[in-house]
Amino acid sequence: MTNIAIANPLREPKETFRRYAIFGVCAIIVLAVGKDIIIDETDWERMGTLQEMLKTALFFVPEWSFFPKTVGPLLETLLIAIWGTLLAVVVSLPIAYLAARNITPMPWITYPLGRGLIILSRSTHEIIFALIYVSALGLGPLPGILALATRSLGFLAKTTAEAIENANPGPIEAMEAAGANRLMVFCYGVIPQIFPIFVGNVIFQLDINIRRASILGLVGGGGIGLMFAEVMQNLHYGRAGMIVVGITFMVIVGEFISNRIRERLI
């Protein structure tokens, strides 16, 4: 019955078996994990009935009269995000210089160094950086700014290094032929080429940093997170709901503006 002229290579028995095997293994893993988390690790008795949960959830209905008090911390959060991004911009350029394969000064030493810093910065959550900075510098917005800067310089340096690697070598060679040194080549041959991409990425990071800045206060990094932690501890759930609404609104507006600016840049 199956004498079809052109056999579909994706429907060969071996290939089909391989696909179903992968699918089955994935399904078994997910089911096992689901059983572990939802049935074994969760204390359904203590969680109470659906009605009780709903009652708790209703406590979070925003208390609108609390809004005026959240404006100050929200502004603080915005400032932390802006300064964190600006610091990251300043620090990311030299790191991008080290981590771009075509212009790095000593490929055997500085390239792995730059890449390592980028990986470290990108793979560590901002909360962890904030914890380290808070324990060294004390509470307040300063460790928050530093944590954000450390966190977002990885992304900026990585994208900038990639842009440098893709840059047109013509102007760079021309400058070298004219006798420019490394720094001059970087400043006048490379930076003008990568500038639009860089600005787009900075705006993107600013947008993300607003989001990140809002939770830094949970570990003492300043901003609205501090207020959120306080009201949660005092069980003012209505106020907590208000803060969440405020942050969400600010982040959405920030994302909208950043998207508009980046659309115009590219």
Add this chain to the structure above:
Amino acid sequence: MKDNVKLAYDGYRSDEMRAGLWKFVGLLILIAFAFWTIDVLKIPIERVLGMFGRLGTMISERLLPPEMAFATEPRVVDSIVETIEMSILGAVIGTLITMPLAWFAAWNVTPSRAILYPLSRAIIVVTRGMPTLMWAMVLVAIFGFGPFAGMLALVKATIGFAGKLMAEQIEAIDMKRVEAIRATGANELDVLFYGVIPQVWANWVGIIIYNWDAQLRNSTILGFVGAGGMGLYLREQISIIEYQTAMAIIVVIIVMVVISETASHYLRHRLY
């Protein structure tokens, strides 16, 4: 002739000067903004000056070397496994919710532009805007401590993160194939299964893997607010000022994230 050259040169000079002036004004504004920020945030200047020395001593004396023995204690290993399980389950359930949502939120093929499109867009935008850690705290207050609240937080994070990307993929598809299927009298569901999904599936799988990677990153710190996973021990060790054991957890987190990032990068590149 000579006048023209002079004119052009003057024009160039004045352009240069104008650009220089703008740069100067920009710098002044930046400095004023910096002072205003220092004033508003009450940043202690004297602390900024001695900052690097203190950070250096802090890192060299109290954070290093990490006490890796702590990370091999059974309770910590359990919590690490729990973190990974939470990320998998959150990502899977989140993806299952996100897929129909992305379909509703794609302007070109959405089944109803009047109701479902704005609704699903709003869900995606709001879940994107809400910080996951705060959402986790709210969920912990409702559902109690443990990985269940963390998993729900990750579901929320997935909807915001993958929802936007998946809907963007659908909006970029070739509409001719959709129209061809519609011309045969197919209903919306047929259009989805035979016109849309075959075009976006490869990209979607990439997004799903990438999203799992992002959720693993999120899940490592969810325990910080009691939502399950290894973040709990991070918080515990920091609050009893055992920085070296806390550092061990941080090292584990970094290693885990780097491994998952490499794996997801490898898988995504093998797909295409």
